[in-house]
Amino acid sequence: MPHDHHHHDDPFHHDGMSPSGHPYRPDNDQPLTYWQRMEIAVRELLVENGIITAAEVNEQIAKMDARTPAQGARVVARTWTDPAFKARLLADGSAAMEEMGIDPDGLKLVVVENTDKVHNVVVCTLCSCYPRNLLGLPPDWYKTRAYRSRTVKEPRAVLHEFGLDLPEDVRIQVHDSTADMRYMVLPRRPEGTEGWSRDELEAIVSRDCMIGVAVPHLT
Amino acid sequence: MTRLPEVTPPPFEPPYPTTEARFAPSDVVRVKKGAAPGHMRTPWYLRGHVGRVERICGGFGNPEELAYHRDGLPARPLYRVRFTMAEVWGNRAERPADTIDAEIFEHWLEAADAP
Amino acid sequence: MGTDSDQGRRWHDMGGRDAGEIARGEHDHALWEKRVDALMRIASARGYFTVDCLRRVLEDMPPDSFETMTYYERWIYSITQNLIETGAFTIEQLNARMEEVAARGPTYGEAQGIGEREAGE
Numbered sequence: 001m002p003h004d005h006h007h008h009d010d011p012f013h014h015d016g017m018s019p020s021g022h023p024y025r026p027d028n029d030q031p032l033t034y035w036q037r038m039e040i041a042v043r044e045l046l047v048e049n050g051i052i053t054a055a056e057v058n059e060q061i062a063k064m065d066a067r068t069p070a071q072g073a074r075v076v077a078r079t080w081t082d083p084a085f086k087a088r089l090l091a092d093g094s095a096a097m098e099e100m101g102i103d104p105d106g107l108k109l110v111v112v113e114n115t116d117k118v119h120n121v122v123v124c125t126l127c128s129c130y131p132r133n134l135l136g137l138p139p140d141w142y143k144t145r146a147y148r149s150r151t152v153k154e155p156r157a158v159l160h161e162f163g164l165d166l167p168e169d170v171r172i173q174v175h176d177s178t179a180d181m182r183y184m185v186l187p188r189r190p191e192g193t194e195g196w197s198r199d200e201l202e203a204i205v206s207r208d209c210m211i212g213v214a215v216p217h218l219t
Numbered sequence: 220m221t222r223l224p225e226v227t228p229p230p231f232e233p234p235y236p237t238t239e240a241r242f243a244p245s246d247v248v249r250v251k252k253g254a255a256p257g258h259m260r261t262p263w264y265l266r267g268h269v270g271r272v273e274r275i276c277g278g279f280g281n282p283e284e285l286a287y288h289r290d291g292l293p294a295r296p297l298y299r300v301r302f303t304m305a306e307v308w309g310n311r312a313e314r315p316a317d318t319i320d321a322e323i324f325e326h327w328l329e330a331a332d333a334p
Numbered sequence: 335m336g337t338d339s340d341q342g343r344r345w346h347d348m349g350g351r352d353a354g355e356i357a358r359g360e361h362d363h364a365l366w367e368k369r370v371d372a373l374m375r376i377a378s379a380r381g382y383f384t385v386d387c388l389r390r391v392l393e394d395m396p397p398d399s400f401e402t403m404t405y406y407e408r409w410i411y412s413i414t415q416n417l418i419e420t421g422a423f424t425i426e427q428l429n430a431r432m433e434e435v436a437a438r439g440p441t442y443g444e445a446q447g448i449g450e451r452e453a454g455e
Contacts, residue, residue: 028441032435035407035411036366037436039366041434041435042373043447044435045431052373052380091231108277110276126347140361141360145353145400149350152349153313155313161356171316174318174319176321179297179322180322255342256342257390258390263340263343264350288387288420291386307350
């Protein structure tokens with residue numbers, strides 16, 4: 001009989017839906033896999049050997065769940081309306097993040113700015129480096145062999161697959177996150193957003209805009 | 220013939236402490252070749268190619284050593300180096316003047332002459 | 335520059351290789367996957383390995399593991415290997431516990447242990 005969980009302060013059980021509004025994969029009822037056995041065993045041994053506590057694991061999960069692209073959107077929206085902040089952000093992304101109350105927790109953030117002449121896109125060809133502490137966990141496609149292989153060689157074809165085509169006079173600048181820095185793309189503020197509030201601006205900045213495979217649209 | 224990108228050296232200092240750096244923004248550098256096994260953060264597709272230093276990122280522990288539970292010290296300068304697509308892919312480049320930036324550690328770089 | 339031999343190129347070093355269309359599906363992370371992520375962060379913060387150690391083990395896995403295992407399956411393998419290397423627990427302890435976990439029941443829900451119980455307390 002599956003467990004019946006109604007733990008209202010439990011970080012993982014939001015009426016069966018994850019924080020992003022999608023259903024959790026129903027692994028509670030699925031056959032236990034070899035690797036899940038390993039995860040359970042490792043976690044328990046670490047607790048029993050005094051290396052971690054179960055509460056810490058739950059806290060860490062809650063912390064990670066709270067890291068979503070909305071954090072990045074807040075940074076972008078402020079940048080669009082606050083030129084002095086923008087200068088600080090481009091000089092030191094992590095310090096600027098911290099200014100906004102977002103804890104970098106070791107993230108070394110470099111923000112790269114789209115202009116009318118340059119469009120930036122980020123990839124990690126060697127693994128899946130991504131500014132997780134700002135944007136949350138990366139999408140599956142970012143970690144695929146195809147994205148990692150092709151983006152440095154044919155970024156325009158890749159962007160075309162994502163529905164983004166850029167003029168020939170715009171330089172595409174690919175960033176391969178090979179070492180300690182992590183990259184966020186600062187998209188251009190679209191025309192027609194003059195006078196918009198921060199909330200309205202945040203709403204048009206998607207995760208994909210901050211990776212560089214999309215640009216903000218007025219909806 | 221090497222195809223070199225333009226870089227605008229950043230108007231700010233690296234936000235992370237840096238050990239003495241051999242190269243400066245705008246310097247023309249070549250990525251060394253190397254085919255050893257082990258953990259390295261210099262992608263194969265850039266080895267042997269020439270670009271320009273765009274910025275000094277800071278000084279960081281050597282991942283090649285850190286990977287084996289060693290301390291990776293002394294910290295080494297890490298650079299963001301820019302390459303043109305023409306330089307990296309030759310006539311297979313989609314658009315020759317598009318660029319790739321990657322972070323490369325100093326011990327993987329050597330000075331190259333500008334053409 | 336002529337075509338160089340790829341001798342010595344490691345399989346994870348994917349930049350510039352030919353590949354097909356990018357699969358665009360996304361999945362929400364399962365609880366066990368979030369636990370793997372949490373274990374990685376905490377154990378590395380406690381000094382049992384760095385992200386470089388994690389990557390090194392991932393890269394030493396066979397090339398087809400990238401296709402036959404999911405991202406978090408490869409991660410729990412790498413985390414476990416690193417924890418064995420740095421003495422967080424012994425292989426003997428791990429063997430015993432993995433057998434015991436399997437005996438608890440056939441689903442993740444039945445087999446998961448103290449983390450889940452403490453979440454409810």
